Amino acid sequence: MKKIETRINDKSKSLLDALREDGHFLPAYCGGRGTCGKCKVRFLTEAPKADDRQQSCLSNQEIEDGWRLACLTYVDGSCVMEVPDYREDEIAAADSFAADELAAIGSPDVNANRAAADSTGHGHSFEGTALAIDLGTTTIAASLVNISDGAAFHTVTCLNHQRSYGADVLSRIDAANKGEGRRLQGLVMDDLSYLCRQLGIAEQIQDVNIPVIISGNTTMEHLLQGLSCQGLGLYPFTPVDISLHSYGNMTILPGISTYVGADIVSGILACDIDRREQVSILVDLGTNGEMLIGNKDRILATSTAAGPAFEGGNISCGLAGIPGAIDTVHIEDGQTRITTIAGSAPVGICGTGVLETVYELVKEEIVDETGLLDDAWFEEGYPLAEGITFSAKDIREVQLAKSAIRAGIEILLVSYGITYDQVDRLYLAGGFGQKINCHKAVGIGMLPEELADRIVAVGNSSMNGACMFAANPELADRFHHITEISEEINLSNHKLFNDLYLEHMFFYL
Numbered sequence: 001m002k003k004i005e006t007r008i009n010d011k012s013k014s015l016l017d018a019l020r021e022d023g024h025f026l027p028a029y030c031g032g033r034g035t036c037g038k039c040k041v042r043f044l045t046e047a048p049k050a051d052d053r054q055q056s057c058l059s060n061q062e063i064e065d066g067w068r069l070a071c072l073t074y075v076d077g078s079c080v081m082e083v084p085d086y087r088e089d090e091i092a093a094a095d096s097f098a099a100d101e102l103a104a105i106g107s108p109d110v111n112a113n114r115a116a117a118d119s120t121g122h123g124h125s126f127e128g129t130a131l132a133i134d135l136g137t138t139t140i141a142a143s144l145v146n147i148s149d150g151a152a153f154h155t156v157t158c159l160n161h162q163r164s165y166g167a168d169v170l171s172r173i174d175a176a177n178k179g180e181g182r183r184l185q186g187l188v189m190d191d192l193s194y195l196c197r198q199l200g201i202a203e204q205i206q207d208v209n210i211p212v213i214i215s216g217n218t219t220m221e222h223l224l225q226g227l228s229c230q231g232l233g234l235y236p237f238t239p240v241d242i243s244l245h246s247y248g249n250m251t252i253l254p255g256i257s258t259y260v261g262a263d264i265v266s267g268i269l270a271c272d273i274d275r276r277e278q279v280s281i282l283v284d285l286g287t288n289g290e291m292l293i294g295n296k297d298r299i300l301a302t303s304t305a306a307g308p309a310f311e312g313g314n315i316s317c318g319l320a321g322i323p324g325a326i327d328t329v330h331i332e333d334g335q336t337r338i339t340t341i342a343g344s345a346p347v348g349i350c351g352t353g354v355l356e357t358v359y360e361l362v363k364e365e366i367v368d369e370t371g372l373l374d375d376a377w378f379e380e381g382y383p384l385a386e387g388i389t390f391s392a393k394d395i396r397e398v399q400l401a402k403s404a405i406r407a408g409i410e411i412l413l414v415s416y417g418i419t420y421d422q423v424d425r426l427y428l429a430g431g432f433g434q435k436i437n438c439h440k441a442v443g444i445g446m447l448p449e450e451l452a453d454r455i456v457a458v459g460n461s462s463m464n465g466a467c468m469f470a471a472n473p474e475l476a477d478r479f480h481h482i483t484e485i486s487e488e489i490n491l492s493n494h495k496l497f498n499d500l501y502l503e504h505m506f507f508y509l
């Protein structure tokens with residue numbers, strides 16, 4: 001636990017806002033709406049009264065022990081509290097390159113990008129080096145890249161501290177449009193500075209003029225550049241600028257639309273989808289659930305309202321891929337076996353663990369096909385480790401997310417006018433702490449059984465595309481071509497969406 005002592009003079013401000021202004025960042029997945037229960041603090045001095053909304057989120061014992069939700073708590077004067085300390089600086093990024101998997105299917109630039117894990121930036125001359133950044137909604141990753149071959153020789157990651165304004169892009173857009181844009185820009189700049197210090201290039205980045213390549217979703221790129229987010233949150237969802245452009249030594253990669261950003265364009269390039277005759281599907285299980293289908297001539301892309309369940313968001317004991325996050329789960333004959341990232345004591349459950357838990361609960365018939373958790377666990381949730389349970393509401397969150405993703409895939413296929421047997425590969429990308437178990441993803445119905453033998457988990461394909469650009473700026477033409485041949489479809493307007501969404505809510509093993 002981390003102790004915080006503070007004095008608050010403005011009692012119209014929530015404790016969450018006051019702590020944020022003081023430089024203390026609590027997870028606030030719901031953006032301060034009092035629904036996610038993530039912004040918990042424990043008062044060591046007298047705790048303010050908990051209102052009805054807090055009483056529905058916190059147990060009686062928690063309230064008695066001084067726990068409160070910071071976003072619903074108002075303090076006047078000094079107080080001392082403690083908050084869980086999750087070692088978030090040690091967040092584990094997905095393998096950026098998934099080189100073996102991609103090489104196995106013949107993607108040409110992959111071996112050049114294989115990371116040399118034992119190298120670091122410290123003491124390096126930085127001649128011939130670029131910095132590639134995957135600017136994610138939840139996680140930011142930065143890699144030093146050898147520009148002669150695109151090999152990343154040192155990668156560091158951190159959580160995006162904007163998440164204290166909410167887990168998804170809509171919360172960030174909302175905050176920016178309420179006057180917090182500069183603050184959000186400052187937070188991401190601070191995160192990038194932190195990563196540069198970790199890489200040992202904080203000073204050199206200006207002096208040596210290291211090229212910097214940024215790949216992120218459209219909202220993250222807008223916030224970084226200080227562009228207005230007014231058009232992003234309102235129909236017809238018009239971005240200010242999503243073209244490829246440069247500021248000095250920094251290049252911002254291009255996106256397709258407000259909800260299909262440069263991270264996906266980078267993924268298309270990294271998986272070589274834009275150069276092949278065969279049709280592929282790419283699904284990015286990041287916070288925004290972006291996906292596409294296409295080949296060298298035509299690409300259809302969309303994003304789903306899948307939410308951040310597969311990044312640990314909206315899950316009661318969910319968190320990012322930090323040491324101690326449960327990442328694999330196996331349940332058999334009433335025995336539960338788990339592993340955690342870095343083998344640390346369990347502190348919560350990350351995205352891969354979320355998916356595996358649901359698969360195992362369904363397999364063991366502890367959850368039925370409608371998503372109902374067995375009576376024995378219904379009230380308290382299914383226990384995974386001491387103090388870590390998976391609740392009926394968590395299962396519901398996964399149902400909503402997986403059916404949105406599956407319905408999205410089905411609609412892409414129908415809109416493209418082909419059937420599953422005409423799809424060459426399904427690439428699964430995501431910034432998980434560990435790579436997703438494709439068998440279990442098919443098992444819960446998130447991915448189609450018909451493609452089970454053609455699924456390739458590619459890790460962080462957004463970063464891979466940025467590294468490729470770092471090695472070869474002439475890829476600007478390919479980036480441009482991808483945006484030219486890509487078209488966005490809006491799932492919520494599609495006539496089949498509601499039926500497919502309901503149909504895929506069920507679990508069939």
Ligand code: FES
Nearest residue numbers: 028032034037071
């Ligand atoms: S409950 Fe406070 S931020 Fe979500």
